[in-house]
Amino acid sequence: MNIPGLTTAHVAGAAIAARRMVTRDTEPESVVTAINGKSLIIGVTTAISSDEGDHTDVIRGQxxxxxxxxxxxxxxxxxxxxxxxxxxxxxxxxxxxxxxxxxxxxxxxxxxxxxxxxxxxxxx
Known part of the structure; x- marks a missing residue:
């Protein structure tokens, strides 16, 4: 079953594995792997991993x-x-x-x- 939700496009500030939590990077529109709970976690990546500089989809709500x-x-x-x-x-x-x-x-x-x-x- 597909339940549509909010997915936003970002640029990977470093390599990001599939289905991992992410946080904002220092560059606008850039995200990196979240490494702890000390900063806002904005979403989770899809089933596709990303290399640095790649566009990556982040699931934000659902x-x-x-x-x-x-x-x-x-x-x-x-x-x-x-x-x-x-x-x-x-x-x-x-x-x-x-x-x-x-x-x-x-x-x-x-x-x-x-x-x-x-x-x-x-x-x-």
């Missing part, structure tokens, strides 16, 4: 497939590991969205794209 970077449970907010794979977000992390299924490292699973930032732990 259900999308992403490679998991560890154990994931349905409903968990997902942020990026150092390779752009989806992992559970910690307090204060930016997240791309919510896992639609359980999975393990290197599984391809579904994420419902709804970006946000996990609440930080209150200091006592």
């Amino acid at each position: 259900l999308a497939l992403v490679v998991f970077g560890g154990t994931v449970k349905a409903g968990q907010p997902l942020t990026s590991d150092a390779e752009g794979r989806g992992v559970p977000a910690a307090a204060g992390d930016w997240y791309l969205g919510f896992a639609e299924c359980d999975g393990e490292e290197n599984d391809v699973g579904s994420v419902w794209i709804a970006p946000g930032q996990a609440a930080a732990v209150a200091a006592n």
Whole structure:
């Protein structure tokens, strides 16, 4: 089943693997692999990997497939590991969205794209 959503075109600021989370690069319209949850994650790449300078499509809104970077449970907010794979977000992390299924490292699973930032732990 095809569920149309928002996909935008960008330029890869470095090589980006398929189905990885991305963040904005320093150049306009450029994206790079997200390496953690410390900056806004704007979307996930399609099934096509990109070399530096290539145009790359970024899925920005809908259900999308992403490679998991560890154990994931349905409903968990997902942020990026150092390779752009989806992992559970910690307090204060930016997240791309919510896992639609359980999975393990290197599984391809579904994420419902709804970006946000996990609440930080209150200091006592």
